[in-house]
Amino acid sequence: MEGQSRCSHKYLLLQVWCGLLTVAMVVMAAFLTSIKSKSTEDEVPTLKPDHVSPTFNTLAAPLKSARSSLSYIQLIKSLHDNVWQESPECPSCSLYLGNNSIHCKENSFYLIYAQVTFTKHQSKNPAKSVILRRDATFGKSVMKLVEGTFPSTTEGSVWVAKIVSLTEGDSISLHITDDFLKDSTFWGAYKLQ
Numbered sequence: 001m002e003g004q005s006r007c008s009h010k011y012l013l014l015q016v017w018c019g020l021l022t023v024a025m026v027v028m029a030a031f032l033t034s035i036k037s038k039s040t041e042d043e044v045p046t047l048k049p050d051h052v053s054p055t056f057n058t059l060a061a062p063l064k065s066a067r068s069s070l071s072y073i074q075l076i077k078s079l080h081d082n083v084w085q086e087s088p089e090c091p092s093c094s095l096y097l098g099n100n101s102i103h104c105k106e107n108s109f110y111l112i113y114a115q116v117t118f119t120k121h122q123s124k125n126p127a128k129s130v131i132l133r134r135d136a137t138f139g140k141s142v143m144k145l146v147e148g149t150f151p152s153t154t155e156g157s158v159w160v161a162k163i164v165s166l167t168e169g170d171s172i173s174l175h176i177t178d179d180f181l182k183d184s185t186f187w188g189a190y191k192l193q
Helices: 002-035
Strands: 072-077 084-086 095-098 101-104 108-118 127-134 143-151 156-166 171-176 186-191
Touching: 072 095, 084 095, 101 108, 101 186, 108 127, 108 143, 108 171, 127 156, 143 156
Parallel strands: none
Antiparallel strands: 072 084, 072 186, 095 101, 101 171, 108 156, 108 186, 127 143, 127 171
16 A cells, blocks of 8 residues: 555656646747747748857857847957957957957847866865956946856866846956866857847
8 A cells, every 4th residue: 555655646746747847848938939039920030050169169159040140259268368359250249349358239138158167276265266247337336247156176167157138338257266278268148139
């Protein structure tokens, strides 16, 4: 009798789990259809990679639609000096690089992200951190948008990301508190609307 009771509880738990997964899928589908670009009913634009960089595997790969161009920026550290550079460049985008920060030309929602690969050495700091922040502008103070804090023994790649609302004139900067590998660290932003 006890065996049947355990089985029925497992079956009930399985049904509840499947129900939650179904609800999650419906919510995701509704969200994706609400942000889908507007196109005519006769034409469905196809997306194809415009440029694929062999050294980076990123969430925001540059894509170009048949009717409109998407707005994105991805930055890598220059191996020769200590400045961020665009990879690849997007001249018609609403985002641009200036003073090691990403500057915004349009009000919209953006996905900001960073992947940092920490080196193997033991840090003198009690923790390593990756911080994406909105820089101070007229009428706005510095605001921490997302932070990842890791033990000083952390080695390898870490990822942080957040969807934020930016307005024209806002800028985003990345702050890393420890040594990192330049060739496998990158960050950027991707316009969602």
